[in-house]
Amino acid sequence: MKNSFSSLSDLASMLGQDSPKTDKASNTTSSDDALVYSTDKGRIKQSAKAEQITPTDGFAKVRRETKGRKGKGVITISGLGLNTTELKSLASKLKKTCGSGGSVVGETIEIQGDKREAIKTALEQQGFKVKFIGG
Numbered sequence: 001m002k003n004s005f006s007s008l009s010d011l012a013s014m015l016g017q018d019s020p021k022t023d024k025a026s027n028t029t030s031s032d033d034a035l036v037y038s039t040d041k042g043r044i045k046q047s048a049k050a051e052q053i054t055p056t057d058g059f060a061k062v063r064r065e066t067k068g069r070k071g072k073g074v075i076t077i078s079g080l081g082l083n084t085t086e087l088k089s090l091a092s093k094l095k096k097t098c099g100s101g102g103s104v105v106g107e108t109i110e111i112q113g114d115k116r117e118a119i120k121t122a123l124e125q126q127g128f129k130v131k132f133i134g135g
Contacts, residue, residue: 054107056081060123062116063133074102075119077109080128090126097122 037043061079066072082090084104091109095102098118102111111119120130 053081053083054079058129059131060128061131061133062119062123064114064116072112073114075111075114075116077111077119077123078107080107080109093126094119094122 056079059079060077062075062077065074065076077094080087080090087104087107087109091102091104091111094109094111098111098113098115100112100115102109104110116132120132123130
């Protein structure tokens with residue numbers, strides 16, 4: 001007697017196992033990589049990933065960079081010692097002050113254009129000590 005199986009769930013039910021759960025959007029088998037229970041240790045608590053913030057030396061380092069940007073000038077600000085959400089809000093304020101674009105990359109803020117003096121005054125109003133690095 002030949003059986004034809006139209007899907008993996010039919011084959012799994014024939015073998016007496018639960019069918020694998022599939023994601024309807026991508027039609028792939030989903031798996032949780034998080035271990036919840038172990039026979040050796042029992043229930044395992046999930047640890048939250050702590051965000052690592054590099055400590056600051058008290059100075060916001062402002063420098064102008066053009067390397068890797070096809071000659072376009074960008075001001076990078078590093079050494080602030082802030083977490084990601086605070087960096088993004090500070091970057092938003094600086095972009096509005098300068099009237100230009102920018103982004104947060106890692107722990108540095110990049111502002112397009114050469115607006116070092118405007119950035120310096122805005123950072124000093126926020127309570128940071130500013131040090132220009134490079135030329």
